[in-house]
Amino acid sequence: MxxxxxxxxxxxxxxxxxxxxxxxxxxxxxxxxxxxSEDSTPDVPTVTPASAVAAPPAGTPPVGTVVTAAQGKAIAATSGRFYVLSDDGTTVLRFDRTGITGPGTPGARITTPALTSLIATADGSLIGAGPDVVVRIGADNKVSPTTQTGVTDPTVVARTADGRVLVGTVSGSVVVFGKDLSRERTISGFVRVDGLTVSPAGVGLDNEQVVVLDRAQSSVTPINIDDGSKGAALRAGNGATTSTVDSYGRVLVANTRDGEILGFFGKPIVNRFRYPVSGSPYAVAWDQKRHLMWVSATAVNQLIGFDLADGEPAERHRVATVVQPDSLAVDDSTGALYVLSARGGGVQIIDPTTTLPSSGTP
Structure with a gap:
């Protein structure tokens, strides 16, 4: 590209x-x-930021188990549990996978400052970011003392292997915090920051590659969080919305406006594939257990699994989901896949033991 x-x-x-x-x-x-200049608004071509296409009413029953009591705007999963951030951002609901007894199973309530983003970490804890705050939530549900960040408009949060925390903003910056959450630097020059991916170690890239997704430019840009420099930005179609990274370091991007999935890899980063996806692709997640890329298609309430073993996506599964499947999470420790409805449909749980229909038979 x-x-x-x-x-x-x-x-x-x-x-x-x-x-x-x-x-x-x-x-x-x-x-x-x-x-x-990092102090000025970048003078770059922009597009109207794309968003998820509205879903039709629920039709085919979702595959797996649905917990309707799990309502919210963001989901994270780790260590056999999944967490849902409430719509107002002040409560995190924790659900133990083995404790699910039915659709109405209640979650344990964890009170937090108002958060806009929530992620899970490999050690079983969570990190959340909100206006002027970053918090850690332990596996014991305890919320660490709030760290005041000075970041008033956070959009996304990410964590590196060495424990640093990255916060993206509506105003187009990435703020880097040390392991102790002390502020290290700010990397500016984007129109907005809508996605942050961090590559795993040992995938042929120098250290960890951090890549910014900017919906207003429909672009992906690698950044160096050690010195604050930025690599060359690449267009990701005309309406990129979400991104994730697989176990090989490939950055996987949903280009919702153009109806396709794109893959980027390398240093310098290059476009490796672009593949059409019907039904308006939106949320993306990497499934380490099944070695599949999952993509939600909001216009048809479906979830599509792609095999990337040959470098190009090959569709393997297409299953019915909860209505408006805007958020996905995978628990790497168990292989459980979670789909969060953005229209009150709850959370859909697809266990690794669930028999999935082959593509074409949702």
């Missing part, structure tokens, strides 16, 4: 007079400097 280019710097024909060429050179230099 073509890298994103600074706007405003054209090339003048050689026939132009020397003074005009000098003036244009100076003007271009000033524009590039302004575009690259």
């Amino acid at each position: 073509d890298g994103m280019r600074s706007a405003g710097c054209g090339v003048r024909p050689r026939s132009r007079v020397r003074m005009a060429g000098v003036a244009m050179t100076i003007a271009c230099a000033l524009i590039v400097a302004a575009c690259g």
